[in-house]
Every structure is written in structure tokens, then in C-alpha cells.
Amino acid sequence: MSSVNGTVPTIIIVAGLALAGYSLLMTALNRRMGFVLLVALGVLEILLLVLVGMVVAKLAEGGRPSSLPTLIGYLIAIPIVPVVAGFWGAMERSRWGPAVIAVAGLVAAVLMVRLHEIWPVIHV
Amino acid sequence: MSEPTTSPQSTTPPEVTTPPAATTPSAAPAGQPASTRTGPGRLLVGVYGLFALSASARAAVQIATKFHHAPVAYLLSAFAGVVYIIATVTLANGSPTARRIALVSCSVEFAGVLAIGTWSVLDPATFPDATVWSGYGSGYGFVPLVLPVFGLLWLRYWSRRTRAPG
Numbered sequence: 178m179s180s181v182n183g184t185v186p187t188i189i190i191v192a193g194l195a196l197a198g199y200s201l202l203m204t205a206l207n208r209r210m211g212f213v214l215l216v217a218l219g220v221l222e223i224l225l226l227v228l229v230g231m232v233v234a235k236l237a238e239g240g241r242p243s244s245l246p247t248l249i250g251y252l253i254a255i256p257i258v259p260v261v262a263g264f265w266g267a268m269e270r271s272r273w274g275p276a277v278i279a280v281a282g283l284v285a286a287v288l289m290v291r292l293h294e295i296w297p298v299i300h301v
Numbered sequence: 302m303s304e305p306t307t308s309p310q311s312t313t314p315p316e317v318t319t320p321p322a323a324t325t326p327s328a329a330p331a332g333q334p335a336s337t338r339t340g341p342g343r344l345l346v347g348v349y350g351l352f353a354l355s356a357s358a359r360a361a362v363q364i365a366t367k368f369h370h371a372p373v374a375y376l377l378s379a380f381a382g383v384v385y386i387i388a389t390v391t392l393a394n395g396s397p398t399a400r401r402i403a404l405v406s407c408s409v410e411f412a413g414v415l416a417i418g419t420w421s422v423l424d425p426a427t428f429p430d431a432t433v434w435s436g437y438g439s440g441y442g443f444v445p446l447v448l449p450v451f452g453l454l455w456l457r458y459w460s461r462r463t464r465a466p467g
Contacts, residue, residue: 246362254354265347271334273343280347287442 183300185228186289190301192221193289197282203275210267210274218278221285222259229255232292232299242296251292258284337395337403337459345455348448349389352441356433357382363430371430377417378432381445384410388452397463404456411449414438418446 196217203214229252242248262281266274293301334340360378368375384406391403418437421428428435438445 244362244366246366247359250358250362254358261350262347265343269339269343271340271343273340276344277347280344280351284351 182231185224185231186292186299186301189221189224189228190286190289192224193282193285195282196221197279197286200275200279200282204272204279207272208275209270209272210278214275214278215263215267218259218263218281221282222256225255225259225285228289232296235298240296240298244295248292248295251288251295255285255288258288333462337400337455338393342392342395342455345448345451346389346393348444349385349392349452352433352445352448353382353385353389356385359433371428374428374430374432374435377413377434381410381413381433384413392452392455395459400456400459403452407449407452407456410445411453414445414449 196214199217200214203211232248232252236248259281262277266277266281268274269277289301292299334342336342338346356378360375360382363371363375363378387406388403388410391399391406414434414437417432417434421432421435431440433441433445437443
């Protein structure tokens, strides 16, 4: 059984942490949500969708994690995170909008580690 | 002080002598959040929503698939999920009634994370599987321990602001 290549999860962790750092900098500088943050969030969303596709392909090959319902829950929740954070943050007209995006970046990184714990064939 | 001495013939425009507190009480002062879900509340409600989703989804999967493995832990996870959902909804709503309910749920949450945290450290056998609150939320970066504190501080800010006008 081959494993999911670790490149995409690793890129997501780095991208998520970078997005969180940049967003927190915007909060510290008292900036509102801007175009750059929404584009960065879109890039993170695309990466997460690629990852979900890879994991679904792994399931289609016949691989099974120890808890399939948990994995399916994660596969549903993962792509929702940047979308909800984007809308919730864009509604805010203060420095706290970027702070919401920072949480989404951190959550994306943490979810990659959790995915590996749920199903170790998904490398980080 | 630049305010001129008042006299019947004074041409001073009335707005100069009008105190700033005479604005409509419902309007938020400049630079202050307009509701419990804006400003810092935007971040707070977002994180509460995240925990509402993760705690209740996790509890649902655990109770549905392997309830007898750790019934106490899973029921506590479900309880935590409900508390997070109530806190999320009431903090996002922000009406006086909602803030009162939020105060109760944040207090229950804080007591819960302290009690379950202590229980899980003293009696790990009851918790073969972790809950959001076991180990004082150590599995979630101790966010469950810090979150109710910020929730209660945010509610205190609102209760002070609405009681004292201006």
C-alpha cells in the first residue's frame, strides 16, 4: 500500500503558518481585511481541495483508516474552514478580520497533523 | 476653556454646549465594537464556533461508533459540545438575554475545563480516550482553558459598557 505523498500536506502546513503570521501582522498593524488576504485564503483552499482529492483517491484504492467516520468528517470539514473564515473575516471592518484568517491558517496546519494521526499513510 | 460665558444674546451654536452623551444610546461610540460579534468578538465567536463544531462532531462519532469504550469521556465531550454551541450562538446574538445565557455557559465551560482537567489527571482510567477538556485542554493547545476566560472578560466589558452610559 503506497502512502499519500507528504509534499502537499507539508506545503499546507507551511502555507497555513505563513498565512497566520501575515494575518497576525496585519492585526498588529491595525489593518482591515484586504484583497491579499482573500487571495491567500483562496490559495489555501485550493491546496486543501487537492489534499482531499488525494485522500479520497486513497480510499478509492481500497485503503481504510482505523476510524472511517472520523476521516470522512475531517474530509468534509477541511475545505469548509477557509470559506467560513473568509466570509466571517470579510464581514469585520476592523483589525479583527485578519485575526479570524490567522485562526484559519493555524487550523489548516493543525488539521494536517491530525490527519496523519487518524491515518498514518497520510504523511506530513 | 474656549466656551464663552452664556447670555441670552449668545450666538453660540447649541451643539457646542450639548454634551456628547446626548447622542442616541444605541449607537456605538466611535472606535468601539457595535455588538458582541464585532471587533474582538469576531475572533471570539469564530473560535467558539470552531470548538462547537469539533467537539460536537467528535462526540457524535464517538457515541455512534464506540460508546462503551469510554462512556464518561464521550458524554462529557457531548456536554462540552452543547456548551460551546450555546456560547457561540449567544455571543453572536448579543442581546441582554443572550449575554446572560452566555455568562452562564462560559462559566459552566470554565468550571468544566477545570473540573474535568483535574479529574482526568487524578483518574486517567476513566478517560481512555481524550475529551476536549481532559488535561485542561492540552490536546487542543490549552485553548479550551483560555477561551472561557476571554469569553467572560468580553461579557464583563459589555455589561460595564451597557450599565454605564458613555
